[in-house]
Amino acid sequence: MQRTKIAELIRTEPVGTEVLVKGWVKAFRNNQFIALNDGSTGSNLQVVVDFEKMDAAILDRIKFGAAIGARGTLIESQGKGQRIEVVASEVEIYGDCNPEVYPLQPKKQTLEFLRENAHLRFRTATFAAVFRVRHALAFAIHKFFNDRGFYYLHTPIITASDAEGAGEMFRVTTLPFDGTPRNEAGEVDFTQDFFKRSTNLTVSGQLEGELGAMALGDIYTFGPTFRAENSNTTRHLAEFWMIEPEVAFADLEDNMNLAEDMLQYVIRYALENCADDLKLLEDRLIEEEKSKPQDQRSELSLIEKLRFVLDNQFVRLTYTEAIDILKNSNPNKKGKFQYPVEGWGTDLQSEHERYLVEKHFKKPVILTNYPAEIKAFYMRQDDPKEGVPGPTVSAMDILFPGIGEIVGGSQREERYDRLVRRMEEMHIPAEELSWYLDTRRFGACPHAGFGLGFERLVLFITGMTNIRDVIAFPRYPGNAEF
């Protein structure tokens, strides 16, 4: 007999038919009622067994966590709390689960405990919901770009370019640590390495992405990204997934529109396709915040927050405008900022970004036209503008409440001379990036793109608070478990 998934049964409710269901025991109440979950939905299916007729040896093996199959008739539930249930005529045990040694318990477990048992945490309702939503978001991103005529470009994971300055890199090598080959100058001789040169894991697919965009028009990447920064926060991972669209014949305005459309599209997709899981995550968040003082709780529920992002345009303002707002803000005047906002030209601290997003505007904010000094070499140099103290670039950062920077992007500097001059100023070796500069020598065009931290998006949409809880097996300083 063909097994039916629980999500299918709940959707179609084929009352009166014989069904076979397979899943894991989430509860066994009253020696009679099995709550069965197979991962197809957060909802459990109630399987009713007749303990007087059932083999006692089987009955005894129906434990929390055990994998079982149950065959029987699907009926309208005789009890409250669910619409349908299966009256089992036969129960088969596939895998026992000894409660004396099984780390999980049918109770609330802390996220910290589950993080240490990441190999088992998919089995909890919260994490199953997180990973179903994560899947839906990944799918929605591909759908969004595909429907708009973007091509999914796989940029390399191993890269020889060390010139981006996007962060510390993980070295990739097959050279031995003991007796590492040296050249005459005493330096490590990378000509003997696998690639005959020094290589690292990628910190960004952008430069390669730009190459694709110069022929395919609109491309995006969606792949693993590695940063060897010693970052210990709830927003950073050493291995994370990044989405990087790159669009030919586009300027900063187009770039902002694309990013805002994409974020709203995937949030709408999640609301429409993950309603049950989002409700579960919303309830979890409410429960978690009960232990917090009133003023630290969220003003909006999770689903309200997501709808709010859909219903409101993101605020767009320049760095220069943001500095003015911050300078004149109450916390700045009263000395409440740890880093007082004094002048134009320094980077914003996360407390400043939080103030703008969470207190001043209370909605997502796109900050643009940052000082050139604090941004990457490839960003397009703006024309001087009245009231702006120094040179700026066509950069944009999208700031989300609770997350901070979720998107960072820019219009790219397509003018060869200006790009090369900027690289010289920033001591970036042009010869190493000659392939990149070729895009500016042959058929250059205005273009723009951005990077979206996928886990930060998942974090925002699931209402989880630690990025280590929205990726299956998080990698961060001191931890590469599982």
Added chain:
RNA sequence: GCCUCAUUAGCUCAGUCGGUUAGAGCGGCGGACUGUUAAUCCGUAGGUCUAAGGUUCAAGUCCUUAAUGAGGCGCCA
């Protein structure tokens, strides 16, 4: 990397001013009940108080160092 806080039963936590035998809930185990919904009821076992050193007549409690975890900051997506 810096700052703050934490570490007591399988899990979540309480433990008073340093003072006799370290407690609770959940979970486990045994039993009862049998239309339950975190099932309920009765009984029961379970502890190197993170580690090492120190102060003291006496340390879960005070001090030092370390490990691990959490949160904040920096770096950023």
